[in-house]
Amino acid sequence: MHSYSSRIQEIRRKEYGYIKDVTYLDHAGCTLYPSTLMHRFAQDLTSNLFGNPHSASPSSMLSSERVENVRARVLKFFNASPEHFDLVFVANATAGIKLVMDGFRDVDGGYWYGYHRDSHTSLVGVREHAKASRCFIQDSEVEQWISSPDTEDGIKLIAYPAQSNMNGRRSPLEWCGQIRRNKSKTYTLLDAAAFLTTGNLDLSAHDEAPDFISMSFYKIFGFPDLGGLIVRKSSADILTKRKYFGGGTVEMVISVDSNWHVKRKEIHESLEDGTLPFHNIVALGHAMDVYQELYASPKNVSAHTAALAKSAYNRLSTMKYSNGSLVCEMHKDPLATYEDATTQGPTIAFSVHGPDGAYIGKSKVEEAAIKQKIHIRSGGVCNPGGIATVLGLSSQELQKNYAAGMRCGDNNDLMAGKPTGILRLSLGAMSSMADVDKFINFMEETYAKNDKPMDFSAIGMNEKIRSIKKQKSLRFRTMIRNITRGHQQVTV
Numbered sequence: 001m002h003s004y005s006s007r008i009q010e011i012r013r014k015e016y017g018y019i020k021d022v023t024y025l026d027h028a029g030c031t032l033y034p035s036t037l038m039h040r041f042a043q044d045l046t047s048n049l050f051g052n053p054h055s056a057s058p059s060s061m062l063s064s065e066r067v068e069n070v071r072a073r074v075l076k077f078f079n080a081s082p083e084h085f086d087l088v089f090v091a092n093a094t095a096g097i098k099l100v101m102d103g104f105r106d107v108d109g110g111y112w113y114g115y116h117r118d119s120h121t122s123l124v125g126v127r128e129h130a131k132a133s134r135c136f137i138q139d140s141e142v143e144q145w146i147s148s149p150d151t152e153d154g155i156k157l158i159a160y161p162a163q164s165n166m167n168g169r170r171s172p173l174e175w176c177g178q179i180r181r182n183k184s185k186t187y188t189l190l191d192a193a194a195f196l197t198t199g200n201l202d203l204s205a206h207d208e209a210p211d212f213i214s215m216s217f218y219k220i221f222g223f224p225d226l227g228g229l230i231v232r233k234s235s236a237d238i239l240t241k242r243k244y245f246g247g248g249t250v251e252m253v254i255s256v257d258s259n260w261h262v263k264r265k266e267i268h269e270s271l272e273d274g275t276l277p278f279h280n281i282v283a284l285g286h287a288m289d290v291y292q293e294l295y296a297s298p299k300n301v302s303a304h305t306a307a308l309a310k311s312a313y314n315r316l317s318t319m320k321y322s323n324g325s326l327v328c329e330m331h332k333d334p335l336a337t338y339e340d341a342t343t344q345g346p347t348i349a350f351s352v353h354g355p356d357g358a359y360i361g362k363s364k365v366e367e368a369a370i371k372q373k374i375h376i377r378s379g380g381v382c383n384p385g386g387i388a389t390v391l392g393l394s395s396q397e398l399q400k401n402y403a404a405g406m407r408c409g410d411n412n413d414l415m416a417g418k419p420t421g422i423l424r425l426s427l428g429a430m431s432s433m434a435d436v437d438k439f440i441n442f443m444e445e446t447y448a449k450n451d452k453p454m455d456f457s458a459i460g461m462n463e464k465i466r467s468i469k470k471q472k473s474l475r476f477r478t479m480i481r482n483i484t485r486g487h488q489q490v491t492v
């Protein structure tokens with residue numbers, strides 16, 4: 001194993017020239033593709049003829065051969081033996097999750113669904129077809145549920161993200177094996193989309209593995225826009241029994257006079273509806289090659305990004321104004337630590353306060369960052385449970401905000417004095433300490449050091465108070481008291 005950290009500047013210059021003028025800190029949204037990948041992909045497509053797979057022509061056979069080759073390599077990337085696992089190509093992680101839901105929806109008697117608070121909306125939506133569902137609010141609730149006797153009837157599906165896309169908190173992967181041993185008729189669905197950007201998933205212990213693992217390859221390799229669902233073969237029945245078929249998923253169909261049809265036997269064949277995104281799958285092969293050449297292994301990416309995240313977190317969480325108050329409120333889980341990759345990935349969620357303690361709107365911070373060519377993410381980040389938890393928003397408050405006009409993705413930063421979303425900084429394989437320094441420097445210049453005392457002696461007392469009253473915080477009210485008592489220096 002070798003670390004690439006010492007070569008990061010060279011890698012950046014050669015492979016990611018297109019970000020030389022920007023500081024890109026949104027790898028949880030999408031990580032970046034190396035130039036070599038795009039060149040090899042273009043070269044391959046412009047020198048070979050790829051036809052629609054599954055015919056006898058050489059162009060079609062070339063596509064089929066590549067698709068099966070890449071399928072095998074993806075399984076190998078995760079140490080998933082083809083004896084125990086299959087890979088289904090899907091559009092993205094959400095499509096993989098939805099494919100699992102399609103199988104469960106068609107189960108006689110329906111299914112019970114349990115999902116973790118940290119779930120992305122893609123997992124939350126699976127509850128809508130369940131006969132009953134439960135959101136687990138704490139890890140301890142999940143653990144208690146695992147170790148207690150079954151109370152729910154019939155088929156059960158438990159889903160959780162390996163890593164929260166909101167604050168990078170990681171959940172125990174051991175739950176899947178424990179659930180298999182302790183609970184009856186219970187399947188596990190792991191949303192690995194955020195985790196795999198920097199995490200190392202090893203499926204060599206197949207009995208401990210989740211039944212279904214959903215992922216988006218663009219979040220691992222930057223390109224192609226393609227997803228995968230890894231299915232544990234011994235648990236595949238529940239998916240292959242789904243009612244729908246389409247495109248190449250059947251051996252034979254009769255449509256005139258009869259509804260008879262026979263599904264394909266291979267798991268992936270019976271689940272890949274319509275023409276595979278075969279050009280994207282060709283690209284995925286090159287993506288894995290180049291990833292291995294640059295970074296050798298996800299373990300190196302994990303170590304590299306963990307070190308950067310730790311530094312960023314430590315500096316942001318201790319950054320202060322001259323009056324001693326903290327600039328950032330960190331939304332890290334108290335039990336997670338950037339020193340331990342099993343509990344925390346390299347994503348940092350936070351809110352910004354002014355020197356008086358009042359919140360500064362997330363959109364204001366993001367706008368200021370954009371002016372410095374820094375790309376971060378702000379908002380609810382498709383993680384309703386995580387946001388409600390870290391911001392302390394009750395369902396009543398959320399509904400009130402909705403009634404007052406707030407919508408996902410809008411600029412209603414603060415409602416009833418509370419933030420509606422967070423700021424998120426996330427790192428990827430090609431992030432560097434220079435990116436982190438740039439962001440820290442931006443925060444210091446824009447906030448921490450930008451609270452110089454202002455001289456109010458030149459303007460009249462009423463104007464002084466009026467300008468201060470605009471900021472309705474407690475601290476400002478204290479300031480007004482101080483001014484009226486004769487203090488002339490105010491910090492704003």
Ligand SMILES: *Cc1c(COP(=O)(O)O)cnc(C)c1O
Pocket residue numbers: 028092093094095120122161163164165191192193194195216
């Ligand atoms: C990004 C993400 C998703 C959704 O991925 P898509 O590619 O949009 O389908 C789901 N879950 C998590 C944890 C994510 O980070």
